[in-house]
Amino acid sequence: MKLKRLKIFVVALVLLCPVFVFSQVQERFPKPDFESGYVRPDLLTPAPRAAVWEYMDIFVLVAALSLATYFAHNQRSRRNIFLLMVFALAYFGFYRKGCVCSVGAVQNVSYAFFNPAYIIPLSVVLFFILPLVFALFFGRTFCAAVCPLGAIQDAVVLNPINVPEWLAALLGVFPYVYLGLAVLFAATGAGFIICQYDPFIGFFRFGADFNMVIFGFSMLLLGTVVARPYCRYLCPYGVLLNWMSRLSRRHVRITPDECNNCRLCEESCPFGAIKKADDETQPMKREGDVKQVAALLVLLPVVVIGFGWIGSRLDVSLSRLHPTVSLAEEVLLENAGKRTEMTDATKAFRATGKPSEELFAEASVIQSQFRRGGWILGGFIGLILCLKLIGLFIRRRQLEYDVDKGTCLSCGRCFAYCPYEQVRLGLMTPEELKELDRRDVRIKQFRA
């Protein structure tokens, strides 16, 4: 009797087995022995792109950066920069389909720093580092002619308007926020948002989400009047390049020789990156500004801590974008009986047989990472806001027309506007220039 019961139990266990080992490999049917001489075909496993092409990408990057620098600094040729830009658009954009790219590499770097299990490919490291190194010595020549995202926007600049200074200052905060969020999301493993919301990658691949296609087209449409809107008001990598470029040893200048303040280049920059010379007849007033700067410096720690606190309070809502946290929330709802229908994700989780508590513990660790990250992100945004405001009040006497090293993309558009450049190219004799100078002085006197 006892034996029979045991038999039933064993049979039941065997029958139930497939239910427990969900989607596990098992041989329910024996492998056949063929008598007709049939030979089993091989399973084909086409290899990924060979490693040689990875080195090719690195080589093209180095070559393009060097050429861009040479064209901008030595040749001062807008035409050559433009041609190189078209090549970069074709190679990094349409041929390589936008991956690997320096802008996205920011996230790989951040992910590699916080996730020891992730081994970052050397090519990605180089795509992240090399443009920064070049910017540190020669300015943002990467933006001018190598970045495919910049190139596709540069190609549609038709009738650029001047963005008002206050609006540019306001919009200029977005790249910092975007950079901070991208680093936070990559570091916690929530995903790569720069790649996800890349407006132009759909063009390179001839296909994307409908929403992203709309976003991409509107960016290009906006780009016809506001030159390179993504580069100036969104690009997170541009923030790092901006910092590097400000400290660059050599940076392109508008004039190859000296500036005579002729103002011919004044409207030549579609990106608003030309610093105008001050009117020398007007004395600079400083007292008011000094007071405001002092007040802002006092406020700085308060703002940083305040924004940090706000950032840390966003931990719950931000962490929901992490797949583990969102799964944990769904499982929690189901466990509490508040949701009856299981989602694909919870089904998959239940099939693994992992206890819910383990998942909840993982989720709370991620949430605390978001709290800490939120403090840093908020503080960073607060700091940037304060520094930007202080920057508005600090005025330095500008004696001549020059590029703003941070925002100048070294595209070379302004070169040809400078009469000294015309002399350098032999299109104008020095005598003609002197004549022009005298006339210009007369015009200035007339205006005064």
Next chain:
Amino acid sequence: MTGKTKTNPVKRRDFVRKSLHVIVGLTVGGLAGILSRKSSAEETVWQLDPNICIQCEKCAVNCVLPHSAVKCVHSYSMCGYCDLCSGYLQPGAKSRDTGAESQLCPSGAIKRTYIEDPYFEYTIDEKLCVGCGKCVKGCNSFGNGSLYLQARHDRCLNCNQCSIARRCPSRAWKRVPASQPYILRGDESGKFREG
């Protein structure tokens, strides 16, 4: 010295700029050094683990390619060559034949060939396969599990953030070294395994 810098503020600014340049340069160099220790010359590629996959059919529609890079693969070494194939035939199909109404595959990508009594060979036509995994589900539930999904690297663009991986409910996708680009089953499972 201090007197000199005070009388010439431009020089002081230059000094600050130059020292910042050096500091930032060293930081970038240090960053590169740390990163190079965490890096390898080998690229990573995306692959899905068929042992975690739940065949939710999201692979078919979420790839950035118009025709998904995910296809069904067939481990012949595991296949039972059944006449009544639960990966090929609709559940409750009236007849065991190649008629469209009998087939589970929505795009007719599985070819059924008679080998010898009672065995049939099933092959995947990757040009037709959409990577939905309906056949995989059928084979896993009642068969040997010889059909399973894999990203095919002759098609995959290897995006930095795989658009399927982002939406995979079972989180079966991972970055794998380019030298071990497939996670296979059966006799082939050792083909790309480390060591």
